[in-house]
Amino acid sequence: MRVWRAFPRGESVDFRAAENEDLALGSTWGTERTVRASVLRTLLLKVPQEEGEIAALRITGARITGVLDLKYATIDAAVRLSHCHFDGVPELYGARLRQLNLSKSVLPGLTSAALRVEGVLHLTDCHISGPTRLGGAQISGPLFMERARFTAPDDSEPVLQLNQAVIGGDLWAPEMRAHGQVRLTGASVAGRINVQDAEFDKPGGTALDAQNLNVGAHVRARCVRARGRIELRGSRIPGRLDLLHARLSHPGDTALRASSCVIGELWLRGGDRIEGALNLRRSQIEILTLEPEMLPDQVHLSNLMYTVLAPHESAERRLPMLERDDDRYEPYGYEQLTAAYRHVGDDDAARLVQLAKQRRRRTTLTWYGRLWGYVQDVTVGYGFRPLRAAVWLLSLMTIGSIAYGLDHPRPVKTDEAPDFNPVFYTLDLLLPVINFGQEPAFAPEGWYQWLSYTLIITGWILATTIVAGVSRTVSRQ
Structure with missing residues (x-):
C-alpha cells in the first residue's frame, strides 16, 4: 500500500x-x-x-x-x-x-534483450548471479555499470551480453567484475567506454568478445585485468585504446587480438609482460605506443600500418618484435618500422632496420644466395655500411704495397716498362675499371702471382658490392 x-x-x-x-x-x-x-x-x-x-x-x-x-x-x-x-x-x-x-x-539474472530505454540505464554496484541479456538493446543515454559484478552458475553462455547493443552515450563500467565472458560484438557506443580497473575472468576462453565494436571516442582500460582472450577484431576506435598498466593473460593462445582494426591511438605501456600472443595484423593505428617490456614471445604484425611508434627506442630494442611472428620473414614489418624512424628523423635507426631486413631475408635464400649475402654483409653491410669497403680496400692496398715493395715483380718488356710503383701496381690489381699502366707491364712470380690473383678477385667482389650498395643508397634517397 x-x-x-x-x-x-x-x-x-x-x-x-x-x-x-x-x-x-x-x-x-x-x-x-x-x-x-x-x-x-x-x-x-x-x-x-x-x-x-x-x-x-x-x-x-x-x-x-x-x-x-x-x-x-x-x-x-x-x-x-x-x-x-x-x-x-x-x-x-x-x-x-x-x-x-x-x-x-x-x-x-536479467532478461532484457531488445530493450529500449529513452534515458539512462543504471546497473551501478549491481550483483547479478545469472546471465545478463542486453543483446540488441537500444539505450538513448549512457549505461552505468560501475563496480557491478556479473557471475553465472555455468559457462554455457556469456555472463553479460551487449552484442548489437546501441548506446547513445557512454558505457561507464570502472571496477566492474565479470566472472565469465562479456560479449560486445557489433555493439555501438556513441561516447566513451570506461572499464578502468575492471576484471574480465574466463581462463582458457574469450573473456571479452568485442569484435566489430564501434566507439565514438576513447576506450579507457587502464589497469584492466583479463584472464582469457580479449577479442577486438574489426573494431573502430577513433580515439585512444588505453591499456596502460594492463595485465593480460592467456597462456598458450592469443591474449589480445586487435587485428583488422582502425584505432587512433593504442597505448600498451607500463603493465606486466603479456602472457600469450599479441595480434595486430592488418590494423591501422595512427599512434602506436608499445613498450618493449610488455611484448610477449609471439607478436603478429603482418600488414600493420602505423605512423608514429612511441616511445622512441633504439632499433636494437624494436627489432626483436619483428622476429617473433611465427619465425616467418615479413618484409612489410621492416618497411613500416623504417618509415616510423624516418618520420621522426632517425635515419641511423632506419638504416639499422633495413640492414636487419636484408639479414633476415638472407635466411630464406639458397646456399649460394646466402653466401653472396654474407659477402655483401661483411664488405659493405648490404650498402648500409659503405665505409667498410674503404677499410677493406685500404687494408688490401697496404698488404699489396708492402709485399710488392719488398720484392718487385719482373717487367714483361724491360725496355718498355715504366718505373715500378708498388702502390699503383696494387691499385691496378684491385680496381678493375682503372688502369695506371702498372699491372700489364709487370709479371709477378711464385706466391706473389697468387697474391695478385687474390687481389684481382677481391677487387671485383668489392667493386660489385660497392655498386650494389650505391644503387641501394640512391634508390633509398
Whole structure:
C-alpha cells in the first residue's frame, strides 16, 4: 500500500533497516519489506495518475518476489528499484522504458534483450548471479555499470551480453567484475567506454568478445585485468585504446587480438609482460605506443600500418618484435618500422632496420644466395655500411704495397716498362675499371702471382658490392 500510494506522486519508498545492510541476505527479509512483482507490473501498466504530479516507481531496499514480467510493455514512468533483492529474473524483453535504475540491487539474472530505454540505464554496484541479456538493446543515454559484478552458475553462455547493443552515450563500467565472458560484438557506443580497473575472468576462453565494436571516442582500460582472450577484431576506435598498466593473460593462445582494426591511438605501456600472443595484423593505428617490456614471445604484425611508434627506442630494442611472428620473414614489418624512424628523423635507426631486413631475408635464400649475402654483409653491410669497403680496400692496398715493395715483380718488356710503383701496381690489381699502366707491364712470380690473383678477385667482389650498395643508397634517397 505504501508503494501504491507513493507511485502517482513519484515519491520514494525506502524499506531499508540500515544504510549498509547486506543485500545478499535479502531472501530472509520479512513480509514488511516484501513487494510482489505482480503489484509492480500492475502499477506500471495502469499508471494511476494524480493531478499535478508525475508518476514514478521509486523503491529502495525491498525484496521483490515473483517475476517482474514487462515483456513488450511500454512504460512511461521512470523506474528505480535500488538496493533491492529480486527473487526471480526480471523479464524485460522488448520493453520500452523511459528510464531504468537497478543500482546496488541483487538479481539472479536479467532478461532484457531488445530493450529500449529513452534515458539512462543504471546497473551501478549491481550483483547479478545469472546471465545478463542486453543483446540488441537500444539505450538513448549512457549505461552505468560501475563496480557491478556479473557471475553465472555455468559457462554455457556469456555472463553479460551487449552484442548489437546501441548506446547513445557512454558505457561507464570502472571496477566492474565479470566472472565469465562479456560479449560486445557489433555493439555501438556513441561516447566513451570506461572499464578502468575492471576484471574480465574466463581462463582458457574469450573473456571479452568485442569484435566489430564501434566507439565514438576513447576506450579507457587502464589497469584492466583479463584472464582469457580479449577479442577486438574489426573494431573502430577513433580515439585512444588505453591499456596502460594492463595485465593480460592467456597462456598458450592469443591474449589480445586487435587485428583488422582502425584505432587512433593504442597505448600498451607500463603493465606486466603479456602472457600469450599479441595480434595486430592488418590494423591501422595512427599512434602506436608499445613498450618493449610488455611484448610477449609471439607478436603478429603482418600488414600493420602505423605512423608514429612511441616511445622512441633504439632499433636494437624494436627489432626483436619483428622476429617473433611465427619465425616467418615479413618484409612489410621492416618497411613500416623504417618509415616510423624516418618520420621522426632517425635515419641511423632506419638504416639499422633495413640492414636487419636484408639479414633476415638472407635466411630464406639458397646456399649460394646466402653466401653472396654474407659477402655483401661483411664488405659493405648490404650498402648500409659503405665505409667498410674503404677499410677493406685500404687494408688490401697496404698488404699489396708492402709485399710488392719488398720484392718487385719482373717487367714483361724491360725496355718498355715504366718505373715500378708498388702502390699503383696494387691499385691496378684491385680496381678493375682503372688502369695506371702498372699491372700489364709487370709479371709477378711464385706466391706473389697468387697474391695478385687474390687481389684481382677481391677487387671485383668489392667493386660489385660497392655498386650494389650505391644503387641501394640512391634508390633509398
